[in-house]
Each structure stands twice: as structure tokens, then as C-alpha cells.
Amino acid sequence: MDRTAIWRILRNDWTHVLSRSGAQLFCSGGRAAPLCSRVYTVLPPLRDEKEKALLDRMLRVDHAGEYGANRIYAGQMAVLGRTQSGPLIQHMWDQEKKHLQKFSEIMAENRVRPTALLPFWNVTGFLLGASTALLGKEGAMACTVAVEESISEHYNSQIRALMETDPERYKDLLQLIKECRDEEMEHHDTGLEHDAELAPGYWLLKNVIQAGCKAAIYISERI
Ligand SMILES: [Fe+2]
Numbered sequence: 319m320d321r322t323a324i325w326r327i328l329r330n331d332w333t334h335v336l337s338r339s340g341a342q343l344f345c346s347g348g349r350a351a352p353l354c355s356r357v358y359t360v361l362p363p364l365r366d367e368k369e370k371a372l373l374d375r376m377l378r379v380d381h382a383g384e385y386g387a388n389r390i391y392a393g394q395m396a397v398l399g400r401t402q403s404g405p406l407i408q409h410m411w412d413q414e415k416k417h418l419q420k421f422s423e424i425m426a427e428n429r430v431r432p433t434a435l436l437p438f439w440n441v442t443g444f445l446l447g448a449s450t451a452l453l454g455k456e457g458a459m460a461c462t463v464a465v466e467e468s469i470s471e472h473y474n475s476q477i478r479a480l481m482e483t484d485p486e487r488y489k490d491l492l493q494l495i496k497e498c499r500d501e502e503m504e505h506h507d508t509g510l511e512h513d514a515e516l517a518p519g520y521w522l523l524k525n526v527i528q529a530g531c532k533a534a535i536y537i538s539e540r541i
């Protein structure tokens with residue numbers, strides 16, 4: 319892929335994500351944006367800076383994960399979109415678009431900035447999706463299994479943390495995360511049902527991708 323193509327992907331996707339999320343606030347010196355006048359009820363009124371820092375971190379990494387998942391499915395569709403697997407991948411991608419939109423809305427409402435690494439996840443996610451899809455349908459499904467298992471585990475750890483802190487206070491956020499987690503598990507199972515384990519070097523591929531996911535989660539919580 320040449321530099322122009324990479325820039326096009328970067329530019330298009332920033333515009334797309336920011337305009338959908340209302341996060342243009344972060345790029346326009348905090349001027350009011352239309353989406354910010356909408357009311358969402360997912361987060362409770364925040365008590366203090368400590369709670370804000372905790373929830374900002376959670377939302378930032380969840381948004382980054384959903385963003386990365388969208389780019390992976392975009393990469394898979396670029397390679398396999400016209401094959402028999404196209405509609406199945408498109409269905410999972412459509413669900414990821416809804417997850418991303420929801421986290422984008424909540425972040426805009428709560429003035430949470432996205433991770434500074436979105437442009438990097440943009441390219442990395444797309445390349446991961448496209449390169450594994452080049453191994454064939456099985457490669458794409460192996461990537462899906464690896465990524466979705468990591469995201470599901472990550473959501474489960476957030477669910478545990480919120481449940482231990484105050485399940486009543488965070489019930490709407492818990493509901494959202496559980497819904498996303500359930501769909502990630504569906505994607506994981508779909509991958510297994512569609513021959514993920516027949517991909518060349520399945521276990522190595524899965525372990526390498528999951529190590530990458532862990533690193534991505536660690537970094538996206540902090541930057
Ligand atoms: Fe998702």
C-alpha cells in the first residue's frame with residue numbers, strides 16, 4: 319500500500335469517526351457540536367475527578383477497541399467482500415458499527431477524548447483484517463476468533479470491576495458493555511463455526527494476534 323493510500327484511509331476515517339461521534343469538540347477548541355445537545359443516560363452524574371478518570375479510561379479503551387474491530391472488518395471486506403463470506407463478515411461489521419457509534423456518543427457527551435493512537439489503530443486494524451483475509455476465509459475467521467475472545471475477556475473484566483464497585487450506579491453502562499460482550503462472543507463463535515481452526519498456523523496466529531490485542535488495550539487505556 320503506498321503512502322497516498324494510507325493517508326486517504328487515515329483522513330477519511332478520522333473525518334468519519336469524528337463526525338459520527340460528535341468528537342469534533344476535541345479538534346475545534348471545545349466549540350459546541352450538535353450531537354452534544356442530545357441526552358444519553360448511560361453514565362451517572364460524576365462524583366469527583368477520581369471517578370471521571372476511571373470512567374474516561376474505560377470509555378477510551380472500549381472506543382479504541384470498537385474502532386479497531388471496525389477497521390479489521392473493513393480490511394476483511396476489502397479482500398473477501400465479494401466472496402461467499404462477504405455477507406457474514408458484513409453482518410458482524412454492522413454490529414461493530416453500532417458498538418462504535420454508541421461509545422462515540424457517550425464519549426462526546428462526557429467530553430472524553432479518544433486515544434491519541436486512533437490513526438495508528440486505523441491502519442493496523444485494516445492491515446490485520448486484510449492480511450489474515452489473504453490467507454483465505456479461514457484466516458479471517460481465525461483473526462475474528464482471536465480478537466473477539468480478547469475483547470470479550472476485556473469486557474468481562476470491566477463488568478467485574480463495575481459490579482464490585484457499584485452495580486446500581488453503573489447499571490446502564492453495565493448493560494451496554496454486556497450487550498457488546500454478548501455480540502463479541504457471537505462473533506467469536508461464528509468464527510469457530512466457519513473453520514477458523516483450519517487456518518494455516520491457527521494457534522500461532524491466534525496467540526500473536528491476542529498478544530497484540532493485549533498490548534493495544536494496555537496502550538489505549540493510557541495514551
Ligand atoms: Fe464490538
Ligand SMILES: [Fe+2]
Pocket residue numbers: 387414466501502505
Ligand atoms: Fe465483535
